[in-house]
Amino acid sequence: MTEGMGLRERKKRETRRRLLETATRLFSERGFDQVSVAEIADAADVSKMTVFNYFDSKEDLVFAPLEEHVGDAARIVRERAPGESAVAALRRQFVAAVERHDPAVGMGDSPVALGIVRLILETPALLTRAHSYFVRTQDQLTEALIEEGEEPVIARIVASQLLGTRNALLTENRRRLLAGEPAAAVVPDAVALAHRGFDLLEKGLGDYATRT
Known part of the structure; x- marks a missing residue:
């Protein structure tokens, strides 16, 4: 059976x-x-x-792989280890995903993964849906922060900065892969850039980045 x-x-x-x-x-x-x-x-x-x-x-034939990750950021924040800040948790997850060549952080260099990215970038209707994907991701992360006692406006500001950093890093990873670089060659730079980006985020958020 x-x-x-x-x-x-x-x-x-x-x-x-x-x-x-x-x-x-x-x-x-x-x-x-x-x-x-x-x-x-x-x-x-x-x-x-x-x-x-x-x-x-x-449309789902394009977005099905992405839809699986809409709730990732919120889940990572909710399930982080005791004593770990939201920023630290998202940094840890992002770096680990880069190292395993995860398409969810722009590191998928298979023909299917790259084909989906090109298709979205070249199709206005798909770009609109991609934006709604980002909005839902931010809404869910905001809700996770509110559940921890943060006031709604501050929770949305923090979620926006967290995802803005993540998406900027993801976009750079995709740019290099679309230019023809293999994921394995991009990983070291992508990890280093991720740490720089999250370092800047921690400085910008101040004590919030150390909250647990």
Whole structure:
């Protein structure tokens, strides 16, 4: 039974990966608006219904990997170790993600990951949805800080600065990968830059950065 479940899960993951790769390739070749879900299904050798079993919309074929990380910042703050500040927790997580080449911090250099980034940057409608992703991430982080007793306005200011630093670092990582540098070559500089960025953030936030 366990082996059977394992096989089904592997097949589901493979189908999902194939759909993402196929959609990204078609979008890159012809543009997001010029590709239909039916064409993606045909190219991936599945039914249109199968596509919708995995993704609610065509846009989700682009954003599904990103949606998995909307709540990351808030979760990291909520689950941080006793005595660790929110800034320190986000620094620790970001550096660790850079070192393991995580696409969530701009370090994914696979064709699919880079194709998704290029597609979003080149498609106005997708850029708009990407902005809503950032807003939701900030809202959730703000709520996590409010839960700890911070007043709402200050919580939003702090969340904005935390995510602003994180996104600036992420954007630089993506810039270098899109320019053709392999993730492994970027890691040392990305780690050093992350520490510089979070150092500046700690100075800017003052005693808030040491709050636990």
